[in-house]
Amino acid sequence: MLISAQRVLLEDAPELAEGWVEVAEEQILDIGRGEPPRAPDLVVDGVLVPGYVDAHCHGGGGASFVTEDPEVVRVATAAHRRLGTTSIVASLVTGAYSDLHRQVACLAGLVEAGELAGIHLEGPWLAERYKGAHPPQLLTDPEPAAVAALLATGRGTVKMATIAPERAGAMESIGLMVDAGCLAAVGHTAATYEIAVAAIDAGARGATHLFNAMPPLLHRLPGPVLALWQDERVIVELVMDGVHVRPELVAWVMGTAPGRVAMVTDAMAAAAAGDGDYILGELAVEVRDGVARLAGQDTIAGSTLTLDKAVRNAVAAGVGLVPALRAASTVPADYLGLDSVGRLAPGKRADLLVLDDALKVTKVMWRGAWQEWVA
Ligand SMILES: [Zn+2]
Structure with a gap:
């Protein structure tokens, strides 16, 4: 044709x-x-x-990727696909290791069948202080043997893991992830600038939703934000929903780090579904006016964004159309090493x-x- x-x-x-x-x-x-x-x-x-590529997504269409039921996964992928996301990474959230192993085993089969582009482990190796919508009692140090075991359950389908590099065992685990073909992304972290630089030197190449769930950039304490933003080897995720980060800041970051911003949705089940009460992992989430928050709290619990909307939001904020389109396709494909998608070639x-x-x-x-x- x-x-x-x-x-x-x-x-x-x-x-x-x-x-x-x-x-x-x-x-x-x-x-x-x-x-x-x-x-x-x-x-x-x-x-x-080219079809859009979402590197960080927890669900949509009323369905969550935190499941052991392939049919539930298919509801979410179909909801995003009809809005243009043809490659989607299923992001899990912090859970007990026994649950994570079962969830990874279910999703791995769908990656191998070509229905998902990969699995992203967002937790349990996160900082308690910047836990966001993750259950604090299940956060833990990235003990290398436990990290290796979870990657092994994934059989090469775990393409990304978010890690707080200040936690015990993190630097060794980052090396282990790199060796397993799993991108280590710094996020949900209390790291200093120096620790974030050390994590990049150890092999970390991603920033999980830059600015969100990490210390802010202060002029004497530039923190992980500057370390990740300035390093040419790192791709930074941004959630362009107008809630997670001011659109002006997204446009500024895209202008100063050309080709290094991957627009992600961080979407939960309410994306392409509507307001209501949902569950993200083990926590109750209320979605009102399209904003997802932990029930009764101010904490943002993912988004209801889809990538088509992220592109429109970026262009409305002054980002050029071509860079906006690439940030939703080529950049995230390269970020995750997805060779077969992300460009017309x-x-x-x-x-x-x-x-x-x-x-x-x-x-x-x-x-x-x-x-x-x-x-
Ligand atoms: Zn997330």
């Missing part, structure tokens, strides 16, 4: 340009700029972009989106097949 459009996000192009994409079965066969080589099968009236998976002028997703192709539920 040959698809052409006046505005295509082609690789390494600074602007959207006229171009075409040829799809065969589940893959992109070829791409090109300008006029297509023959009459196209479909002329897209809109912007043609020969050999990549045929995950394509058509966006209208308001950047709403009007068509989704996943693995070479147009998804029927999108009008």
Whole structure:
């Protein structure tokens, strides 16, 4: 199938340009700029972009990834997919090791089947002081043998783990994660600037929702924020929902760290579902006016964001369209080492989106097949 459009996000192009994409079965066969080589099968009236990649997501459509039921997982992935997220990493939250092993075992099968892009362990190796929506009694030090055991249960599908590098055993565990192909992301941490620098030197390459659940950047105590922001080797996650971080700050970070911001949703079950009462891991969460908080508290408990909205929010905050689109596709794919997705290029998976002028997703192709539920 040959698809052409006046505005295509082609690789390494600074602007959207006229171009075409040829799809065969589940893959992109070829791409090109300008006029297509023959009459196209479909002329897209809109912007043609790669499917979005969410590196940090706890659920959506009323369903949570903290489950041992594959059908529940599928409800959440379908809810995000119809809004353009064709690759999704399932983020777990802090739980008892016995529960985490069972949850990882369930999700690993779905990663191996191609329904999920990977698993993210957000906890239990987090700082109590910056626990966010994680149960404090289950937080623990990243004891290397326990870390290795959980990664082994994942059989290579655990692509990322959030770690507070000031906890005992953290530096050794970061090395162990790197060796296992699991990205170590600094987050939910009380680390000083110096400890965060040491964690990066030990192999950490990510920042779990920069600014949230870590000490703020102060002029004499720049903390982990500056250490992660300034290091060219680190990709920083930002939750662009207008609640977690001021949009002006997101735009500023994206301008000062070009190509190093991955927009993530950190979404919980209420994303693409609506207000109500939910459970995140073991904790009760109230969603009111689209903002998720621990029941009866001010603490933010994930978001109700979807990546299509994150892109629109970024553009509304003054971020260029191309950098915003890349921050929701190419950057998170590279962040997690997902070689087959994140860009329109020969050999990549045929995950394509058509966006209208308001950047709403009007068509989704996943693995070479147009998804029927999108009008
Ligand atoms: Zn999270």
